[in-house]
Amino acid sequence: MKRVLFTPGPTEVPSEVLEAMAKPLIHHRTDEYRQYFLETTRLMQEHLATTHPVLTLSCSGSGAMEAAVVNLLSAGDQAIVVEGGKFGARWGMIAQAYGVTVHTVSVEWGRVATVEEVESALAAHPSAKVMFVTHSETSTGALFPVHDMARVAKARGVATVVDAVTSFGVYDLHFDRSDVDGLVWGSQKGMMIPPGLGFVCLSPRGWDLVKESKLPKYYWNLAKAKGALEKGDTPFTPAISLVLAARAAMLLLAKEGRDPVFARHQRNGDATRKAVRALGLSLFAEVPSNTLTAVHVPQGVDGGAVVKTMEQRYGVKIAGGQDRLKGKIFRLGHIGHYDEGDILRLVGAFEASLIDHGASAQPGAGVRAAQESFRSSKPSAAARVG
Known part of the structure; x- marks a missing residue:
């Protein structure tokens, strides 16, 4: 049976990326590797709409988060953390581990913090240097208004660092036109390659904070990484095969085009949400992200059994809830190289599994709603999965 990932990370890896990873290994201190590495960096800059350096680290997205904290702050500094899920809360845990005083704007999971709530926290803590916020909260499927939040933070002299782990490649982050001072993301989501990068x-304001930072750092030293990048290198041995995979993935995104990529994710998200509602189910997130659709598990249905049946009978892997949401929500991922046919497969397997486990959904209702959603919107080119 062919099994396809529809989790919010890792996502399905395109065949072009798999082929790039299957090639014989090359050495990283060579002109050949430097050419590929610099090309990959340039493609990421173009996708992010920035002229500022994009630094590549051999780590997960959480490693990139920690690198941002230790390079921008010093022990005893104050920071504001906006949290409404597992990954927003992670910002606070990292900062506190390094002796940073954290003030939280905390909202119920599934809710989205407002700009007014952020403004209130900024006013209450005028000594804060940095605000950390997660754009697309993977644990809840909620999308936070990070650009509006960054605007009010900048007005008070506070830098904003955004966890874009599940929004890079899904939304136009237009970094150079924004008030955001730092972005971090990982390889296994919108970039469509395995985990590990x-x-x-950082903006110029971000690099100014790097100069002031006194927190200990060795592997996470971004100034060293920036200096090495200028020569086409990294300070330490890179994950060579993953960098070549990133190049292949970014070439795919560049060929499709920035705006078509973002539009495709919008269409896929819209179709999935309409299918869920047609099945009589309710969305969990107050403001749903185009990365994934979080759905309340209907009363009387074993959510874990539905997830298992989708994978074992229909070959479709989705995710359940995490931490306090375990057994309470489904998370249907549509981030990455998916087209209309893929989404119809996702919706069909979800609908069938729900009915298999006693849900009162009308057979065919979800698939029909998704098809109607696609018909009513502008078509996108096939993405080809696997």
């Missing part, structure tokens, strides 16, 4: 991009 983390990325950091």
Whole structure:
């Protein structure tokens, strides 16, 4: 049976990326590797709409988050953390581990913090240097208004660093036109390659904070990474095969085009949400992200059994809830190289599994709603999965 990942990370890996990873290994201190590495960096800059350096680290997205914290702050500094899920809360845990005083804007999981709530926290803590916020909260499927939040933070002299782990490749982050001072993301989501690479991009204001930072750092030293990048290198041995995979993935995204990529994710998200509602189910997130659709598990249905049946009978792997949401939500991922046919497969397997486990959904209702959603919107080119 062919099994396809529809989790919010890792995502399905395109065949072009798999082929790039299957090639014989090359040495990283060679002109050949430097050419590929610099090309990959340039493609990421173009996708991010930035002229600022994009730093590649051999780590997960959480490693990139930690790198941002230790390079921008010093022990005793104050920071504001906006949290409404597992990964927003992670910012606070990292900062506190390094002796940073954290003030939280905490909202119920599934809710989205407002700009007014952020403004209130900024006013209450005028000594804060940096605000950390997660754009697309993977644990809840909620999308936070990070650009509006960054605007009010900048007005008070506070830098904003955004976890874009599940929004890079899904939304136009237009870094150079924004008030955001730092972005971090990982390789296994919108970039469509296996886990193992983390990325950091800083504004000039961000690099000013790097100069002031006194927190200990060795592997996470971004100034060293920036200096090495200028020569086409990294300070330490890179994950060579993953960098070549990133090049292949970014070439795919560049060929499709920035705006078509973002539009495709919008269409896929819209179709999935309409299918869920047609099945009589309710969305969990107050403001749903185009990365994934979080759905309340209907009363009387074993959510874990539905997830298992989708994988074992229909070859479709989705995710359940994490931490306090375990057994309470489904998370249907549509981030990455998916087209209309892929989404119809996802919806069909979800619908069938729900009915298999006693849900009162109308057979065919979800698939029909998704098809109607696609018909009513502008078509996108086939993405080809696997």
